[in-house]
Amino acid sequence: MSTARGAIGTEVALEMHRWMVLSRVLEERLLALYRQGRIRGRLLTGRGQEAIPAGAALAVRLEDVMCLLHRDMAAHLARGTTPETVLLHYFGKATGPSRGRDGDIHFAEWSRNNFPMVSHLPDSFPIAVGIAMASQLREEGVVVVAFCGEGATSTGAWHESVNFAAVFQVPTVFVIENNQYAYSTPAERQYRARALVDRGPGYGIPAVGVDGNDALAVHGVVAEAVERARLGGGPTLVEALTMRMDGHAVHDDAAYVPPGLLAEWRGRDPIDRLAADLRGRGVTEMRLQADWLAAREEVEAAVARAESAPDPTGDDVADGVFA
């Protein structure tokens, strides 16, 4: 199927571990802040899905573009966004990346070639295609990796984008994070196909399924797709199967998910799994624990700094509508 998991170096695997742990710690801290009423709006987390953004982010170059979503915190972190920047955004601060104009996980640092998401999914897909067209027309060698959930595959925008990318053979990788639920709607209400990879032949493009809780496997599959795209081989569809371990957002108790299903997936936690792999490679427990300690320290310091940053005043509420 793809690059052997074992071929991925321990250093890269350790880096994935670091970002997945930081993502988990940061989101746990955000959850506490949300429950304390210190951040507004909603909170959506990627708990249990960190392997996909971490595995994919380390499979692309920094000059490549990623269109990230609400469960992809690990990719933001892996590409250089700091917990403090994330927190400035969640706190709605004037010095945050959107100066309080957008909130929660509607967020990305474009300076790091991450395109900010909107709620209308997969609205970044057509834009990903355009970014990739620009890359192709100007021979930039830039590949665009765009994420969506299985729910967004039911839309017309999804079809138009994947078809467009296939027709023009633009350098794109479409990663479906199939976490089995779109809010309360289970996958069998989204599509009739056996698996979403089955759609690949219909678009005339390669499609690969991967265990979305296996960071090394995701990395291998995405790296191969990115390489193909960079060499002019056009788009690839990747379906990473995982499970949404929290509700759609924190306010959702997800009572509609069968408890047995969650229990089953709890045993497949992607961080535990990667840690086991690393131990198998001779990495010490102390080294793995160091990632958790460092993450907690970094996030605590970031909370203190970000929360004391200035709020927007409201004087400039209509500024920046136009460039």
Next chain:
Amino acid sequence: MVTQVTAEVTYLEAVRAALEDELTDDPRVVLIGEDVGVLGGAFRATAGLLERFGERRVIDTPLAETAIVGAAIGMAVRGMRPIAELQFADFISCAYDQLVTMAAKTHYRFGIAVPMVVRGPSGGGLGAGPFHSQNPEGVFAHIPGLKVVCPGTVQDAYDLLRASVADPNPVLFFEHKALYRSLRAPLVRGRRRCEFGRARVARPGRSLTLVTYGGMLPRCLVAGDRLAREGHDIEVIDLRSLVPLDMETVVTSVRRTGRAVIVHEDTISSGIGAEVAARLCADAFFDLDAPVMRVAAPDAPVPCARPLEEAYVPSAERIEAAVSRCLAM
């Protein structure tokens, strides 16, 4: 390129000339849309451009307005200057989400500029029915973050299109298909020379101000000439763009004439005429000698049969009748 004055050209030829000159002068510009390349566009606005500039600059696409407009946004955020064609402006409804959710809000949210133009033929009068005749400008003028341009002259079809490409924002450029081959004038062609967002006094006058744009401009000028024979001195203001809306020029005129009639082909309720009227009431109330009046399409889809469409699209006669009522008050 060097400025040159051409022989008489049509409004459509002026659009094509602007596209050609943008492709020549700015390597960031690409055209993207359905049938824009090999066919040269359903109305021939892009005729010959594929042959001249090649398929990297003039891009025929699948039938997919969401992807066309979304792809243009993607190119724009990476520093290109895409011009997306909608075969008919009516099909903008298929791309509404990309325009309103992405193009309009991305700069406000994250400071990411989206320099792109979406252009297409709007308007009725040709028997094309409810899905090839609409005037969607009012809908989009309501969306913060989008600029909306409606040229009503040959020169503006050229100048405003070039200014739209130069603008660092998403611009919706609604051409009027009834003007494509009916309007002719010599064209000054060359550098980008238009000041964007300024209305124009198309016909100076003292007794009443007609405020209009796009396809209604020629009809307002006809009405103005006819009314002149009856001794009425009508000023006609061409808004040229609805966003930005140059109210300064309108208010200055109405303070002088004391009367205003707003004319547009878009449907009447919640149209741009309502906005102009509201602002006149706020800013020129004590200079008004009569209520601000509107002439516009009725609140109905654009009908197909000739008698229905003639009753629908405001005619010079309807404009004259409204002006006469306003003058009599």
